[in-house]
């Protein structure tokens with residue numbers, strides 16, 4: 046297929062672009078490099094620098110694309126609480142422009158990066174796709190708004206669409222991984238502390254109603270996630286918008302993640318305690334049964350030590366290319 050990958054200079058998009066190229070697809074990346082890195086774009090991909098909303102009409106109009114994988118977004122929970130305008134403009138407005146370009150050019154398929162954050166604080170875990178969607182932060186609200194827009198476009202205009210609601214993505218694949226200029230995600234921060242690039246890791250909140258008082262997340266290996274995108278492209282049906290959760294199915298607390306990183310690296314990781322981060326739910330764990338049943342997806346790298354080991358190997362190999370500025 047001829048594919049447009051938005052946000053393909055970012056973490057998940059760059060891994061997925063590689064996996065798509067390896068599967069024989071023809072990939073064009075559009076990215077404004079706000080959080081992504083030019084050198085993360087695979088060499089075999091064409092690259093267009095700029096905003097997806099402004100550039101999509103020209104790119105999609107200039108060739109018969111078979112589909113779009115839409116990763117480009119602002120995606121930080123804490124930042125979205127402080128700067129919601131960045132999220133409504135950067136996520137919703139940009140995605141609506143992309144949807145219009147998809148409609149007017151007759152591009153048949155869309156796979157969208159949705160998120161666990163659309164559910165908010167769940168009544169029960171594991172979270173299924175029919176669970177209530179009550180986002181606890183603007184980031185989740187903007188992703189849910191885009192999901193609703195996609196449903197309307199699929200119903201009215203025959204778009205074949207799939208939203209993949211990822212839980213917490215981690216790990217590395219094929220020389221691509223997490224290397225943001227300003228890092229806020231737990232596992233890369235903990236590994237940067239292990240490397241000595243940070244003095245310590247802050248644990249945001251020790252008073253959650255969880256076994257050890259810290260927040261629990263479901264970590265999914267980025268390669269398992271990329272394989273789900275390949276399956277979603279094949280499974281998308283014209284006029285339908287399907288939504289699938291993607292996680293490993295187990296929850297790990299912040300303390301457990303730090304302990305696992307310490308075991309994998311063999312290094313001490315100093316911690317300091319900090320208040321809860323605004324907008325954070327206590328526990329997010331996925332049921333991926335629908336994706337397993339409908340898409341034939343099978344997560345294969347579900348063990349947290351494996352996910353951390355891949356991230357650690359990538360972090361150590363970065364050397365001078367590491368962007369390790371504390372958030």
Ligand SMILES: NC(=O)c1ccc[n+]([C@@H]2O[C@H](COP(=O)([O-])OP(=O)(O)OC[C@H]3O[C@@H](n4cnc5c(N)ncnc54)[C@H](O)[C@@H]3O)[C@@H](O)[C@H]2O)c1
Pocket residue numbers: 051052053054055056057058075076077078079080081082095096097098115116117118119120135139158159160161210211212213214215225
């Ligand atoms: N990382 C996770 O744990 C996680 C979990 C659930 C969902 N997601 C979703 O997956 C997607 C990718 O996340 P990530 O962790 O790789 O983030 P990232 O910040 O590493 O990548 C996002 C990329 O999009 C680009 N971008 C942002 N706005 C753009 C715009 N308007 N036009 C063009 N390019 C733009 C950035 O420069 C960056 O390269 C996002 O949509 C995010 O919401 C991520």
Ligand SMILES: O=c1ccn([C@@H]2O[C@H](COP(=O)(O)OP(=O)(O)O[C@H]3O[C@H](CO)[C@@H](O)[C@H](O)[C@H]3O)[C@@H](O)[C@H]2O)c(=O)[nH]1
Pocket residue numbers: 120121122123159160161162211212213214229230231232234246247248249250260261262299322325329
């Ligand atoms: O220095 C840190 C960083 C994070 N955390 C905690 O670790 C957990 C995980 O945080 P983080 O890695 O920042 O991920 P989330 O905020 O859970 O969000 C990620 O996972 C969501 C899906 O669950 C995605 O939608 C988001 O895009 C992605 O950033 C949370 O409880 C944080 O409060 C800390 O205690 N200290």
